[in-house]
Amino acid sequence: MDVSEAITSRRSIGRLEGDVDPKVLEELISHAILAPNHHLTQPWRFTILTGPARERLGEFWARLTADERGLAGEEREKWIEREKSRPLRAPVLIVVSCPVDQDPVRAAEDHSATAAAVQNFLLEAWARGIGTMWRTGGMAYHPEVKRFLGLDPSDLIVAMLYVGQPAMAPPKARPRELEKAIRWVTE
Numbered sequence: 001m002d003v004s005e006a007i008t009s010r011r012s013i014g015r016l017e018g019d020v021d022p023k024v025l026e027e028l029i030s031h032a033i034l035a036p037n038h039h040l041t042q043p044w045r046f047t048i049l050t051g052p053a054r055e056r057l058g059e060f061w062a063r064l065t066a067d068e069r070g071l072a073g074e075e076r077e078k079w080i081e082r083e084k085s086r087p088l089r090a091p092v093l094i095v096v097s098c099p100v101d102q103d104p105v106r107a108a109e110d111h112s113a114t115a116a117a118v119q120n121f122l123l124e125a126w127a128r129g130i131g132t133m134w135r136t137g138g139m140a141y142h143p144e145v146k147r148f149l150g151l152d153p154s155d156l157i158v159a160m161l162y163v164g165q166p167a168m169a170p171p172k173a174r175p176r177e178l179e180k181a182i183r184w185v186t187e
C-alpha cells in the first residue's frame with residue numbers, strides 16, 4: 001500500500017480486538033517519531049497500556065468521576081460499570097502526550113509535531129492491517145488521569161490511541177470539503 005492509498009483508505013475503527021505484537025508497536029512508534037519536529041525537541045511520549053493496566057485505568061476513571069458527581073447506590077454502580085469499560089475498547093491503549101512549554105510558540109510547535117507523529121502511526125498501522133481509533137474525551141483532559149498515568153498534570157494528552165485488530169468493516173468515509181479548505185493566493 002503506498003502513502004496515498006493509506007491516507008485515502010484509512011478509517012477510524014471503533015471496534016478492535018485481538019493482540020498487537022509489542023515489537024510491531026515499537027516499530028510503529030519508531031517511525032511515528034520521524035515526524036517533522038522544529039528544533040528536534042522530541043516532545044512526544046507514548047505511554048502504552050495493555051492487559052490489566054487498562055482495567056486499572058478504567059476503575060480509576062470510573063471511581064474518580066463517580067465521586068466527582070457525588071453518585072451513590074445503584075446510580076453509582078451503573079456509572080462505574082459503564083465508565084470502567086472505556087479503556088477496554090481495544091487490546092492496546094497508547095496515551096500520546098507532550099509537555100506544554102512556557103513559550104507558547106514552542107508549546108504549539110510541540111503539539112503540532114506530536115499530532116504529526118500520531119498521524120504517522122495511524123497511517124503505517126493501517127497499511128499493516130492494524131486498526132486504530134484516535135480519541136480524546138474527558139479522560140484525556142483530567143489532571144488526575146494524567147497523574148495516574150505518571151504524566152505531569154500540565155502535560156497535554158494529544159491522543160488516547162486505541163489499537164488492535166479491526167473487528168468491523170471500515171465505516172463509510174466522512175467526506176471533507178476541499179473548497180472550504182483551499183484558498184489560492186496568486187497575485
Ligand SMILES: Cc1cc2nc3c(=O)[nH]c(=O)nc-3n(C[C@H](O)[C@H](O)[C@H](O)COP(=O)(O)O)c2cc1C
Pocket residue numbers: 010011012013134135136137158174
Ligand atoms: C484530536 C482528535 C480527537 C478525537 N477524539 C475522538 C473521540 O473522543 N471520540 C471519537 O469517536 N472520535 C474521536 N476522534 C476521531 C474522529 O472522530 C474521526 O477521525 C472522524 O470521525 C473521521 O473519521 P475517520 O478518522 O475515519 O476519517 C478524534 C480525532 C482527533 C483528531
